[in-house]
Amino acid sequence: MSRATDHLLRQHLDSLGAHLRQCRTLSDSHxxxxxxxxxxxxxxxxxxxxxxxxxxxxxxxxxxxxI
Structure with missing residues (x-):
């Protein structure tokens, strides 16, 4: 993959990981x-x-x- 694509995927995974860490701290099951x-x-x-x-x-x- 190109460097730009790799960078975008890495950013997406980082934001997903941060979001999941926030979810683990929630106490409400909903x-x-x-x-x-x-x-x-x-x-x-x-x-x-x-x-x-x-x-x-x-x-x-x-x-x-x-072609």
Whole structure:
């Protein structure tokens, strides 16, 4: 991956980790459940972002080789 993509993914993981640490300090079970749903959403978003980036790279390589 490029350095820019790696940097964006690292920032995303750092913010997700900080968010999860905040969730661990909550005492209300409903707030913990909400944080868990947000963490799942963030993880899904990260995978979609990675898939889009990798798909774009593969498409660029394919087009470069076929044209």
């Amino acid at each position: 707030l913990r459940m909400l944080c868990s749903l947000e963490a799942i959403d963030a993880a899904f978003g990260q995978r979609v972002f990675t898939a889009v980036v990798m798909g774009s790279v593969l498409m660029a390589i394919f087009l470069t080789l076929t």
